[in-house]
Amino acid sequence: MSGPRPDVVVLDYGSGNLRSAERALARVGAEVTVTADLDAARAADGLVVPGVGAFAACMAGVDAVGGGEVVRERLAAGRPVLGICVGMQILYQLGDEHGVRTEGLGVLEGSVRRLTAPVLPHMGWNVVTPPPESVLFEGIDAETRFYFVHSYAAAARAGDTVAEHGEAFAAAVERGPLAATQFHPEKSGDAGAHVLRNWLRTLS
Amino acid sequence: MTVAVRVIPCLDVDGGRVVKGVNFTDLRDAGDPVEMARLYDAEGADELTFLDITASSGNRETTYDIVRRTAEQVFIPLTVGGGVRSVDDVDRLLRAGADKVGINTAAVARPELVRECALRFGSQCIVLSVDARRSREPGGPAFEVTTHGGRQGTGIDAVAWAARAVELGAGEILLNSMDADGTQDGYDLEMITSVRAAVNVPVIASGGAGSLDHFAPAVGAGADAVLAASVFHFGRMRISEVKKVLRDAAIAVR
Numbered sequence: 001m002s003g004p005r006p007d008v009v010v011l012d013y014g015s016g017n018l019r020s021a022e023r024a025l026a027r028v029g030a031e032v033t034v035t036a037d038l039d040a041a042r043a044a045d046g047l048v049v050p051g052v053g054a055f056a057a058c059m060a061g062v063d064a065v066g067g068g069e070v071v072r073e074r075l076a077a078g079r080p081v082l083g084i085c086v087g088m089q090i091l092y093q094l095g096d097e098h099g100v101r102t103e104g105l106g107v108l109e110g111s112v113r114r115l116t117a118p119v120l121p122h123m124g125w126n127v128v129t130p131p132p133e134s135v136l137f138e139g140i141d142a143e144t145r146f147y148f149v150h151s152y153a154a155a156a157r158a159g160d161t162v163a164e165h166g167e168a169f170a171a172a173v174e175r176g177p178l179a180a181t182q183f184h185p186e187k188s189g190d191a192g193a194h195v196l197r198n199w200l201r202t203l204s
Numbered sequence: 205m206t207v208a209v210r211v212i213p214c215l216d217v218d219g220g221r222v223v224k225g226v227n228f229t230d231l232r233d234a235g236d237p238v239e240m241a242r243l244y245d246a247e248g249a250d251e252l253t254f255l256d257i258t259a260s261s262g263n264r265e266t267t268y269d270i271v272r273r274t275a276e277q278v279f280i281p282l283t284v285g286g287g288v289r290s291v292d293d294v295d296r297l298l299r300a301g302a303d304k305v306g307i308n309t310a311a312v313a314r315p316e317l318v319r320e321c322a323l324r325f326g327s328q329c330i331v332l333s334v335d336a337r338r339s340r341e342p343g344g345p346a347f348e349v350t351t352h353g354g355r356q357g358t359g360i361d362a363v364a365w366a367a368r369a370v371e372l373g374a375g376e377i378l379l380n381s382m383d384a385d386g387t388q389d390g391y392d393l394e395m396i397t398s399v400r401a402a403v404n405v406p407v408i409a410s411g412g413a414g415s416l417d418h419f420a421p422a423v424g425a426g427a428d429a430v431l432a433a434s435v436f437h438f439g440r441m442r443i444s445e446v447k448k449v450l451r452d453a454a455i456a457v458r
Contacts, residue, residue, distance in 0.1 A: 011297050016298050016325060020281030104222050119428060121375055123406045124207040125250055125458040126279050145208055145458045147281060148330045149303075164209055187303065189245065 003033040006203040009044035011070075011087075012036045013061035016052045021084065024186035028197040036065040043073055045072055045203040049061060051086030055095030055152065056102040056113060058086045068105050075107055077097045080203050085150060088173070089181035090170040092154050108180075112154045117166025128160040128171040128183070136181070136198050137161065144191045145182035146171075155183055208458045210250035210429035211419075211446050213406065213436045215240055217286075218257050219268035222437075241274045241282075243292070247443040249280065250458055253306070253378075253431060256286035268300040275301025285333050285378070294321050299327060306378055308333040309351045311366070312358060315372055322373025331408075332374035336362035336395060337382040347395050354382035362395070367402040377403055378431070381411035388435065391422040400426025418445050420453040426456025 006192060008030040014033065025032045025048065041047050051058040062068055071091075076079050094111035095102045095159050104112070108137050115122060116139050124143035130137035155171035156162045162173035163182070172181045179199055185192035213311070216223045221235045228349030232288045241252050256267045263288070271284055284297050285306025294305045305325075310401065311318050311332060316362070321330045339348040364375050379399050381392035400407055409427035419430050435441050447457045 016329070017301065017303060019272075019277055019301050020279070020303075024279055027279070052328065057326075119404055119406055120406065122207060123328070123376060123430065124210050126207045147282075148207070151328070184281075187279060189279050192279060 002194070004093055005029055006045040006200055007031050007043070008048060008200075008203070009041045010034045010048045010050060011041055011062070011065070011067050013058075013065045013067055014032070015050055015058055018050055020184075021048060021050045021186045024192065025196055025200075028053035028200060030200055037058045038065075038066055038070050038192045041067070041070045044075065046082060047071070049081065049090070050088035050171075050201070051088075051090065053086060055086060055089055055097045056100055057116050059090050059095070059102050059104060061167070062090060062105075071105055072107065075177055078177050080179065080199070082179075082199055083180035084186070085182060088154060088182055089154065091173075091178070091180055092167065095152070097152060099197055105176060108154070108158065108175070110154050111150045112152050114152055115166050115169060118157050121149055121155075122151065123149045125188075126165065126171075126183070128161050128163045130172065131159050134146075134161060135202060136172055136173060136179060136195050138193065138198050140194055145180075146185065146188040146191055146195075148183045150182060206456050207428075208250065208456045209423050209427070210408075211248075211443055211450075212251045212253055212283075212431040213249050213443065214253040214255055214410070214431050214433040214435065215437075216255050216257050217267065217270060218259075219263045219303070220270050223257065232240075233400045237270050238273045238277060241278045243279045244443065245280055246448060248458065249443050250284065251281045252278065252427070253283045253285065255306075256284065258287065268296060268435065269304050271297060271300040282330055283378075285426050287409055291317070291320050291324060294330075296326060298325060299424045301391075302329075304329045304331050304376070306331040306333040310334065311369065312351055312360065314351055315368065316373050318369050318372040322375070327375035327405075330374050331376045331378050332366065332369040333378040333380065334362055334366055334382050334399075335382050347398065350382050354385065362399045362404045366399050370403045374405065376406045376408065378408045378410060384412025385410075386434075387412055390414065390418040390426070391430075393421055393423070393425040394423040396422060398425050414442055416449045417449055418447055420455060423450065423455050450453055
């Protein structure tokens with residue numbers, strides 16, 4: 001169980017750059033383990049599912065280590081999970097990338113598709129609009145920017161945090177034990193650290 | 205609301221040390237790329253670029269170590285380029301903690317390298333670095349790709365090459381004007397406009413920044429990000445000053 005430093009597992013399924021997620025979480029006070037060990041992923045106070053690259057590749061990676069099952073089990077038991085970037089996208093029912101349709105974990109309703117914008121990827125620092133009840137963005141003012149790098153996204157549903165690039169999309173989702181960000185909090189400097197700190201406060 | 209224009213300082217790194225003179229008095233070791241990275245992060249840089257100019261491949265380990273140490277301490281995106289020749293090179297840099305990798309000469313020699321890297325790692329982390337100059341051949345393309353740090357012309361149309369690389373999977377273009385580089389006379393706006401019109405991925409303008417009023421025109425010409433090296437290293441201008449002139453020109457910045 002959690003001591004003063006919450007235990008966080010960053011799921012290692014072969015996705016790139018887990019180190020930055022690990023360091024950013026450690027910086028805000030988590031005891032971080034990067035592992036594919038499912039028992040550790042079950043036992044941790046919080047589970048982070050990172051992800052960069054293609055939807056299909058990430059989904060295959062998560063499947064290969066049995067990560068999907070653990071995510072579902074944790075959510076069913078009300079235990080926190082945080083998806084980041086493609087780690088958020090694969091939580092939806094479907095990904096449609098380069099005409100390749102890949103089934104996601106389906107713990108979020110909806111699908112992930114290519115944004116309509118003059119310049120893609122959406123690369124850089126953008127503002128977000130969280131709902132008033134958001135925990136992730138508590139204490140963060142409206143001008144604060146977060147680092148995005150993606151061409152695909154899910155449509156925002158009621159209660160989601162919204163960002164805009166060509167069109168509006170889900171920048172973050174908070175559904176009970178499930179949290180997810182389309183941006184990279186681990187690459188968003190102090191603003192990202194603030195979001196991660198807010199997430200850690202939900203672990204216990 | 206819209207995505208902010210990025211201001212990116214570029215550090216030339218040779219054998220693990222920052223080259224080009226640096227005169228920040230508040231640094232213990234201005235030659236240490238990690239310390240420089242921290243300083244630029246604190247000053248509000250939106251992203252950092254390391255250009256590895258280490259000649260000897262035997263000293264490349266030092267670069268990986270620098271990238272590793274930087275990624276552990278600096279929580280903004282890091283692009284590393286210079287001497288990247290293979291999928292394995294990209295893999296090693298990403299594993300060390302780079303978020304994006306710049307490919308230049310090796311892609312000119314073998315464009316398929318762009319596709320191979322994009323397929324393996326995703327377009328979002330593959331930056332095509334183009335060193336271009338105004339063509340010197342009558343009847344040649346307006347802008348020509350150069351290699352070997354601008355010393356060698358290739359006759360390849362830089363605008364067409366950028367477009368081709370995007371088709372192959374490059375997720376961003378780092379457009380460096382070799383004519384403007386080092387002159388501090390301003391970015392090559394025509395070159396930016398031409399490449400912007402040919403690709404739909406972000407374009408980083410590089411080469412020629414010498415005064416604060418050079419930045420907004422580059423954005424006006426279509427740049428999504430502005431990169432500079434010596435003007436920041438020599439302390440001639442601060443990141444915050446660049447942000448301010450952009451903001452004054454009604455351009456969104458962080």
